[in-house]
Amino acid sequence: MRRRFFVDRFQGQRASIGGEAAHHLGRVLRAQPGQLYELSDGTSVWLGRIDKIGRQEINFELLEQLPAHSSSLKTTLLLSVVKFDAFEWALEKATELGVARIVPLASGRSEKALIAAAPKRAGRWQKILIEASQQSRRVQLPALDPLTKPSSAFAATGNADLRIGASLRLLLSESPEARPLRSLLSDVQPVEAILAIGPEGGWTESEFSCAHAAHFLEASLGDLILRTETAVISAIASLNFALA
Numbered sequence: 001m002r003r004r005f006f007v008d009r010f011q012g013q014r015a016s017i018g019g020e021a022a023h024h025l026g027r028v029l030r031a032q033p034g035q036l037y038e039l040s041d042g043t044s045v046w047l048g049r050i051d052k053i054g055r056q057e058i059n060f061e062l063l064e065q066l067p068a069h070s071s072s073l074k075t076t077l078l079l080s081v082v083k084f085d086a087f088e089w090a091l092e093k094a095t096e097l098g099v100a101r102i103v104p105l106a107s108g109r110s111e112k113a114l115i116a117a118a119p120k121r122a123g124r125w126q127k128i129l130i131e132a133s134q135q136s137r138r139v140q141l142p143a144l145d146p147l148t149k150p151s152s153a154f155a156a157t158g159n160a161d162l163r164i165g166a167s168l169r170l171l172l173s174e175s176p177e178a179r180p181l182r183s184l185l186s187d188v189q190p191v192e193a194i195l196a197i198g199p200e201g202g203w204t205e206s207e208f209s210c211a212h213a214a215h216f217l218e219a220s221l222g223d224l225i226l227r228t229e230t231a232v233i234s235a236i237a238s239l240n241f242a243l244a
Helices: 019-028 084-096 112-135 150-155 205-213 228-243
Strands: 004-006 014-018 036-040 045-053 057-066 074-080 101-105 167-172 192-197 217-220
Touching: 004 019, 004 112, 014 019, 014 045, 019 057, 036 057, 074 084, 074 150, 074 228, 084 101, 084 112, 084 228, 101 112, 101 150, 150 192, 150 205, 167 205, 167 228, 192 228
Parallel strands: 004 036, 074 101, 074 192, 167 192, 167 217
Antiparallel strands: 014 057, 036 045, 045 057
16 A cells, blocks of 8 residues: 655646655655655645656656545544643544644643643644644644643534534543443534544543533433543544444
């Protein structure tokens, strides 16, 4: 299976890769002129043949357009910051599972030291998204928002009407009153799902209130208490199975 790389744009029948991607392709993978790779500009995918390898840039000739598959469901993940090894693993897996947008949350029960350090990790996080998108052969990279408070993220979500064409807003919760996720995914056909996942300490009462005001529905993944990164995979896989 051919590797896929992202380019800024296609120019006629030409494209080029620079920066770290060019270094990885040229120095690590030891690419040679004539080799074939898949290239995406975020909208379409082309089969490209390496034409020239330079020190800072690799140039391609575009040979043929390839099918560009994308999910009919647009998923936004509102993910509370947790320990960075777990958070970054969750970013990688959420990207592989096709989320369209990721919003890191500075939740009330997230560790203060992690919140303070999070903005400095944005470049690393973007690199993780790129590598995971290439590995999973996505057409488009997920958007990565700046760190924000849950109240702002909840309020910024769109239409909460559950008719076809609207968004389904879900807040993972350990509350006994939270409905099973499975029951919330039946009989709805949204084109967008917004999934909020809290830190290891759970949501604060204020965050619950803000979520309810923004028409989020509390959803449960069952009786077992899952780590944040485990909940990410379980919930997104369930959304994809039921709605995508």
